[in-house]
Amino acid sequence: MTQSTPLLKVDNAGIRFGGLRAVADVNVELFQGELVGLIGPNGAGKTTFFNLLTGVYVPTEGSILLNGEKLHNLAPYRITRKGISRTFQNIRLFGELSVIDNVKVAYHSLAKHSILSSIFRLPSHFSGEKEMDEKAVAFLKIFGLDRYKDEKANNLPYGQQRRLEIARALAANPKLLLLDEPAAGMNPQETKELMNLIALIREKFDLTVLLIEHDMGLVMGVCERIYVLDHGQLIADGTPEEIRNNPKVIEAYLGEEVS
Numbered sequence: 642m643t644q645s646t647p648l649l650k651v652d653n654a655g656i657r658f659g660g661l662r663a664v665a666d667v668n669v670e671l672f673q674g675e676l677v678g679l680i681g682p683n684g685a686g687k688t689t690f691f692n693l694l695t696g697v698y699v700p701t702e703g704s705i706l707l708n709g710e711k712l713h714n715l716a717p718y719r720i721t722r723k724g725i726s727r728t729f730q731n732i733r734l735f736g737e738l739s740v741i742d743n744v745k746v747a748y749h750s751l752a753k754h755s756i757l758s759s760i761f762r763l764p765s766h767f768s769g770e771k772e773m774d775e776k777a778v779a780f781l782k783i784f785g786l787d788r789y790k791d792e793k794a795n796n797l798p799y800g801q802q803r804r805l806e807i808a809r810a811l812a813a814n815p816k817l818l819l820l821d822e823p824a825a826g827m828n829p830q831e832t833k834e835l836m837n838l839i840a841l842i843r844e845k846f847d848l849t850v851l852l853i854e855h856d857m858g859l860v861m862g863v864c865e866r867i868y869v870l871d872h873g874q875l876i877a878d879g880t881p882e883e884i885r886n887n888p889k890v891i892e893a894y895l896g897e898e899v900s
């Protein structure tokens with residue numbers, strides 16, 4: 642794929658809920674390896690846009706292409722297999738499962754050994770399990786979570802649960818990672834570490850990342866480009882510098898600090 646072919650191409654996408662156009666006429670292009678921000682005031686449509694990209698909602702207008710392939714109308718699990726993983730605004734871990742099992746469920750569907758070999762406990766089951774364990778631990782290490790691998794996910798402190806969610810999303814081997822307010826509820830130190838981590842995994846896994854975040858300083862610091870939604874429509878896109886000085890963006894955020 643050349644740099645002129647976007648990994649993700651969204652053309653005039655939108656969705657209506659009754660009379661409300663929650664997202665309308667949205668055009669977005671993401672290129673391989675980019676780290677891009679999606680910002681906008683409360684209720685602007687950011688999470689709805691993620692829901693469109695991941696098949697939770699089917700767009701009522703427009704099209705969504707990943708590597709030139711249509712995504713709209715595909716079920717969420719199929720979209721995950723095509724290469725889009727996400728995290729959620731509110732953490733959605735399997736709280737009663739161990740930390741390592743939370744990661745392993747993500748790539749069970751990608752595992753080489755078959756269900757039959759698991760049922761009959763064939764050698765391929767054990768080598769497959771072992772390989773998954775090793776891979777899961779390697780993921781957890783990147784996130785500084787390997788020493789908690791046997792803890793219940795619910796027992797992790799909040800900041801680490803957020804990191805585990807990202808580790809799990811990454812374990813599904815995505816091309817495009819969608820992060821919905823990954824730093825929500827984190828303290829400034831945790832937030833800074835998380836942003837460094839996001840930059841690092843982008844490099845390490847050759848990922849494209851789209852990040853919803855309310856903390857402007859953070860988005861401006863880490864993203865190369867930013868899209869701005871307001872009332873369901875894109876009102877700007879550009880570099881952090883362009884966005885910071887864009888009168889439409891300043892107006893949309895009137896009363897909120899864009900620093």
Ligand SMILES: Nc1ncnc2c1ncn2[C@@H]1O[C@H](COP(=O)(O)OP(=O)(O)OP(=O)(O)O)[C@@H](O)[C@H]1O
Nearest residue numbers: 658661663681682683684685686687688689690730
């Ligand atoms: N399933 C739904 N049915 C009806 N309205 C919905 C539905 N999902 C979202 N909306 C509406 O769509 C609009 C956009 O909501 P969305 O959650 O996408 O905004 P957001 O930018 O993510 O907001 P926040 O920053 O507060 O999370 C809101 O008016 C919301 O109430």
